Amino acid sequence: MPHKLSEIISWPEQREKAKTYFDSYGWPDNRNEAWKYTSLAHLKEGKFTASSDSAPIDSAQVIDSAAQLEGFYVEISGSAVQLPPQDALPNGISITDITADDNARAAAFTHLADNHLLPALSAMHQTSAIAIDIEKTDSAAPLPAVILNLTGSNKEGACYPFVIVRVHKGAEARIAEIHSSHAGLSCPLMVYEVADDAKLQHIRLQAEASYTTHLGLNQMQMGKNSQINSFAISMGGALSRLETHSLFLGSDAELAQSAIYLGRDRQHHDITSFVAHEIRDCASRQLIRGVLDDKARGVFQGKVRVAPDAQKTDGQQMSRALLLSRDAEADAKPELEIFADDVVCSHGATVGELDENLMFYLKSRGIAEEDARNMLIDAFLVDTLDEIEDPDFAAFMTSQINRWSLARR
């Protein structure tokens, strides 16, 4: 995933570049190292949907449960966009439809990876574009959350929503992404620009239809002394890939980024992350957990790059996958590329079944096999939720995990 800090080029040029790229490379196959474990063969054949045999997720239920989150809702369904009226928004939050604003779209693309499938798809097909600006206010109270409901109903179609969130200097933003699309192909692209001294609390739930192909990219750009606390759950879709690209653009920034994937039946979940430490004195901490039942497959690819000038980088990454069935499969590819000599970096990846020692301990207390299993699976997931700083967000994500757990039983 080569990143280049490109200069702003006009939107028509951007689109032209994307087309040229896609015309030459097309859908990647498994000879492409970045797509070794995730096959897009059905897209190559012109089919958007994939098959997972999984019980369909009730999107109404997902949206209902999202309604428990307090904040302002942005509804994006394909090219239909519904924004809260600007006069209803508090000072410090503004939300703009930039679908027709080529300059704004071009500017938002500045730091995205060149020659990369997901930005190229977005540039070629964008169905809507929204800009959210969060500014520092005089009030001591935190700003309300902005909740993005990303849906789509056309099984034969595709949606390519684009959102840029700019958290301006010194501001603190709370953003939730709820993906519950029923489109055949869902390709959301989110850019988070977190300026100097700014802070972002972020959650992302992917609970799309059982046949949907989900190819999402979350780009995080961090200014000096900024902080991001991000947590993602992927549990829907037939084939789902979430890429996160995190770029440190100023020193003393901190990124805490966790993700959970939950797979059953023949679902395929892929979490691919790239953290670029270009600047010194920054810290990244990533926790990835997966639970795979039936014939589900999980992939984690995590690259951490520490540039020669990025001294005193603290980069931590840990991924663990739990297999509940003999037919489930997990692949992990952690990569550290360190070019600086004064850094603390660690990574680890494990794939395993439920620990027999823990099972025996629970059973020796009279807890039946099935109950003991469920306790340990829940514990494996819930243990990560401490990573979420925002209490409302934590409660919401906990309820989603519980919902999945109960449905699995």
Next chain:
Amino acid sequence: MNLLEIKNLHASIGDTKILHGINLTINRGEVHAIMGPNGSGKSTLSYVLSGRDGYEVTDGEILLDGESVLEMEADERARAGMFLAFQYPVELPGVTGMSFLRAAVNARRREAGQDEVDQLEFVKLVRAAAADLGVDNEMLKRAVNVGFSGGEKKRYEILQMSLLKPSLAVLDETDSGLDVDALKIVSDGVNAQRGGDCGMLVITHYQRLLSHIVPDFVHILAGGRIIKSGDKSLALEVEENGYAGLVDAA
């Protein structure tokens, strides 16, 4: 009827035979100590009794209240009244103490045809039992055994025992890793549950635990057999002369 009857028990792990014909009878209210050198089969005996996978009984019988437990899973044995205090209690990240304790107690109550305890009543019950063992509220809020010291883990085992009220408690090297003060607290907790219907099997390498939990009977285990049985004076004899003489004499 005897509480526990072990008859001619042979057991293996894989192809390795560990127990070579153990006979032992425990009545309600009795405390039996099993002492033995390293590798004598002490821990194997505790795991075979509690039904751990991977330990195969090749011959003999284990009867709890006159019923064979050999076909029972570990959880069934526990609900039937057996309790194992672990030598090395495991950490359960993400499993909070209260939910774990409640699941265990309710599993046992359901088996006995009793109503489950409601949450509020249970919290009171646990706090009272915990206070006696010096287990503070902070510990109860944390995940099971996570970040506990060695002594705290052992106290937590005894807390579970006092809540589950087993008919047979097997204490596997409960003294290991304990300093003198912790040993006293844990022993007091065990002694508080003595008498009545509960029988105990205290497994230990050293005599020192047995000066706190004074046994009615002492058995020496070596090479997978009980080579000598006696009263508490046998433990003192071991303390004085070591195991070597006893093992050679057998």
